Amino acid sequence: MTTRTISTDVDSSVAVAKTGASSRGFRFNLWLHRWTSLIATLPFLVLCLTGTVLIFHDEIDDALGVVPSAQTAAAAHRPLAEGVANVLAAHPGERALSVGIDPDEHPGVLLVVTAPQADTNFDHAVLRFADLSTAQPIGASAPGMTLTGFLLELHAQWFLGPLGELIGALIALLVLLSLVSGIVVYAPYVKRIAFGVLRRGKGARLLQLDLHNFLGAVVLGWALVVTVTGFLLGFSTVAIGVWQATELGAMRAQAAGMAPLDASQPPVDIDRAIAAARATATPGWRVSSVIYPGTNFSTPQHYTVLLTGSDGIEQRLFHAAIINAESGEVAMSADPPNYLKAIILSEPLHFGDYGGLPLKLLWTACTWLTLFIVANGAWLWWNRRRRRTPKSAAIGATR
Amino acid sequence: MSGLRTLGVVVALALTAVVAIIGMLLVDNVYGDALLLVLAALPLLIGFWRWRAEHRK
Numbered sequence: 001m002t003t004r005t006i007s008t009d010v011d012s013s014v015a016v017a018k019t020g021a022s023s024r025g026f027r028f029n030l031w032l033h034r035w036t037s038l039i040a041t042l043p044f045l046v047l048c049l050t051g052t053v054l055i056f057h058d059e060i061d062d063a064l065g066v067v068p069s070a071q072t073a074a075a076a077h078r079p080l081a082e083g084v085a086n087v088l089a090a091h092p093g094e095r096a097l098s099v100g101i102d103p104d105e106h107p108g109v110l111l112v113v114t115a116p117q118a119d120t121n122f123d124h125a126v127l128r129f130a131d132l133s134t135a136q137p138i139g140a141s142a143p144g145m146t147l148t149g150f151l152l153e154l155h156a157q158w159f160l161g162p163l164g165e166l167i168g169a170l171i172a173l174l175v176l177l178s179l180v181s182g183i184v185v186y187a188p189y190v191k192r193i194a195f196g197v198l199r200r201g202k203g204a205r206l207l208q209l210d211l212h213n214f215l216g217a218v219v220l221g222w223a224l225v226v227t228v229t230g231f232l233l234g235f236s237t238v239a240i241g242v243w244q245a246t247e248l249g250a251m252r253a254q255a256a257g258m259a260p261l262d263a264s265q266p267p268v269d270i271d272r273a274i275a276a277a278r279a280t281a282t283p284g285w286r287v288s289s290v291i292y293p294g295t296n297f298s299t300p301q302h303y304t305v306l307l308t309g310s311d312g313i314e315q316r317l318f319h320a321a322i323i324n325a326e327s328g329e330v331a332m333s334a335d336p337p338n339y340l341k342a343i344i345l346s347e348p349l350h351f352g353d354y355g356g357l358p359l360k361l362l363w364t365a366c367t368w369l370t371l372f373i374v375a376n377g378a379w380l381w382w383n384r385r386r387r388r389t390p391k392s393a394a395i396g397a398t399r
Numbered sequence: 400m401s402g403l404r405t406l407g408v409v410v411a412l413a414l415t416a417v418v419a420i421i422g423m424l425l426v427d428n429v430y431g432d433a434l435l436l437v438l439a440a441l442p443l444l445i446g447f448w449r450w451r452a453e454h455r456k
Contacts, residue, residue: 183406190409191403194453215446217413218442220410220442221413221442225417225420311427312425313425349420349421359423366443
């Protein structure tokens with residue numbers, strides 16, 4: 001590959017005209033690339049910076065001790081109901097919304113999500129911990145008060161809740177349009193400038209333009225994955241709402257005719273609910289969390305038990321078993337619908353936290369290169385505008 | 400290499416990275432993961448190699 005032409009300091013649109021690419025389609029894509037990128041510049045810079053930190057959320061949480069360690073992770077476990085009862089006894093006025101068990105990341109620790117007694121949603125939830133071997137409380141953390149929790153709320157919701165998620169989806173859509181139109185704009189450029197060539201000594205603008213195109217081509221695949229998954233994640237609350245209204249809604253309608261029960265202390269305890277879910281589970285699948293009756297993710301009379309697989313993609317998906325909290329029977333068993341699966345799988349693909357440190361380093365490198373491309377793209381626009389302004393002013397003055 | 404061909408290579412590299420990134424999530428095998436990681440990083444590696452080659456000229 002060699003540099004074929006261009007030795008003068010001309011801007012890209014003039015150079016493009018020389019390659020015969022000044023069609024209406026090209027000009028539209030150039031316009032689309034410029035404005036979608038410029039509109040998304042500032043929020044995208046924030047997303048890149050917070051995203052870089054969030055790639056290492058596990059390491060940061062571990063270093064800051066967000067989730068305490070159990071002293072005897074390998075010891076025999078006490079009943080989970082005992083751990084939940086001890087946590088609630090230490091925090092009167094609260095109820096358990098859900099419990100989680102994660103033997104890989106937090107061995108020997110029971111994660112109990114609690115909220116004020118009247119709450120049915122997770123908006124004011126606190127994550128409390130109990131040692132599985134002693135059933136004694138060992139600490140707590142409020143999700144939004146940790147460093148990674150704070151950054152995640154900024155990255156995913158802009159501190160605006162579900163509305164912020166949709167704004168995030170809109171930003172992702174702008175970036176996606178910028179990427180696709182960028183490929184169209186790149187086509188005539190690459191006819192003249194070989195891949196990897198940086199024109200040094202011919203002005204800052206040409207060097208920055210070459211860097212923008214070269215690095216853009218290098219991170220294109222990664223950027224497409226992160227942008228599409230970011231767009232899908234923007235609809236996660238909406239998708240969960242649809243799931244709650246449809247599949248869970250049918251269960252709620254059925255539960256409406258059943259005798260009411262105390263959702264904070266159901267007749268069937270959490271250990272029996274787990275045993276019932278395990279009895280019907282696919283071999284190799286294990287219980288990852290249990291949602292108490294009377295929440296947005298269960299019915300007033302049923303537990304929702306979530307089971308995850310142990311290998312590959314199954315570790316990321318879940319299977320839901322709805323357990324009758326009065327009788328302990330499995331009322332329904334279901335996989336999430338495809339639209340929810342797509343959103344669930346988007347999370348690891350977006351944050352790159354599924355392939356160990358090497359993948360995280362690749363994610364970091366791509367994020368920083370993208371950060372540079374966004375900033376230098378804005379500089380290219382500003383530089384071109386600055387160079388044009390005196391000419392326009394001079395033309396205006398002669399008229 | 401013609402411009403169109405270079406563009407084709409760039410798009411092919413991007414698609415290879417996309418498939419490899421998704422593949423790493425689906426495959427649960429050390430060697431498979433290592434191969435897919437290399438494929439996911441291929442555009443960066445080739446970009447670095449091209450930059451070095453052009454820089455030395």
